[in-house]
Amino acid sequence: MTDLRLLLLSPADNVFVLREAVGEGETLVIDDRAVTLPHRLDRGHKIARRAIAPGEKILKYGAPIGSATAPIAVGEHVHIHNIKSDYTATHVIERKQEEPAQ
Amino acid sequence: MSGQLRGYPRPDGRKGIRNVVAVAYLVECAHHVGREIVAEFRGEAVHLIGFPGCFPNIYAQDMMEKLATHPNVGAVLLLSLGCESFNKYQLSEVVAASGRPVHTLTIQNDGGTRRTIEQGRAWVEEQLVALRRAETVPMALDELVIGTVCGGSDGTSGITGNPAVGRAFDMLVEAGATCIFEETGELIGCEDIMADRAATPELAAELRASVAKAATYYATLGYGSFAPGNADGGLSTIEEKSMGAYAKSGSSQISGIIKPGTLPPKGGLYLMDVVPDGEVRFGFPNISDNAEIVEMMASGCHMTLFVTGRGSVVGSALSPVVKVCANPDTYRKLEDDMDVDAGRILEGRASLDDVGAEILGLIEAVASGEETKSEQLGHREFILTYKSFEPAGPACLPSRG
Incomplete structure (x- = not known):
């Protein structure tokens, strides 16, 4: 079984989307396997559905949304630290200490 | 459902869902005078629009002409400093030819600030007295032109708010209304699936070309249409954001591509190509969400459906903005600013079809005079900057060919 907090948008996808925020140290179940989150993740973030090799396409909505830049394990957070756009680079700003992530 | 709407009839055959006095400054130097005039009429239908630049620009001239003759506009006051490049004479003639009262004040000739x-x-007071007496006539759903944009997107936008708007768009197109979606820079990665929905093979090629143009344009600028808040919300790449944004278009056939300011043929779904043509000039295509809303209005949109995940609070001058909140956490934080709680879908409290039907019902209510949250709060944002476009090719509007 797979955790109800994980949303699979297309059967072809190699990522799930979090329906709700999941706290640090909490456990998610993916295909009967328990994965513990090393840090809190907000609603809408992506979790690997299976192991993904560097260079492999990330599939969401059944469509490629970028490529892996590092090996990604099942249950790992899939985001800008381990995937990149195949079109234009993603721009982020470093968050200031006094403004916590929501 | 249709037939219960009421609109203000205009000589060009279109109908307005609001009856606004537009006060338009034609250069930044006249902005303060415009703001002071409008401030006198707080809470009334007197809205400030304008163009800040002193250099001439065909696009800005066309946008102002289309906005000043928008079906929601009943009268127009033009504010000139006196030495700017904007062709106020031509704008005044276009508004007068549309049958609307128009008056120009030139600060350098009219005694200063x-x-x-x-x-x-x-002058505005006189117009308000006349506009208050204006009568409405029945209006059908197929007379509406509805636009959609998204802003402050996060990982929920493409799962709840955008596909719910897509459902509403499908119902509107089915009912014969005209729907416009946009931002080719946020369709990067969707070109093939979008081209499959084109009315003709030639239009399919134009749809692909419009996205390729956007990709090149943004690559030259060095940034995609992707803000840091998008990444905080769980979106990792422009193509991921695109897939979510694309869902706003629903599943109807795509009838054509229009440039900002082009009035689309009646009925059907149109893509607005917002990325300028030719070499990269004047900077980013749309510097913020309201620039997109202004372009939707210039193409005749009576109202704009605005999907947000992170939580945009904007409205617009001239036309109502319906805010569809994709993220249930954001909805709880910003409930006063949001018209639709699409995040219910994520929490299992509503289906996409439920929220799509709710949006359609809200469109009818707003078209009948009900104020949106941003209207109630007095949001009347407006921004217009420099751009340049070539006319669209004949393959872009097959039904007109």
């Missing part, structure tokens, strides 16, 4: 403000307020 204080006396121009006084004359402007007096």
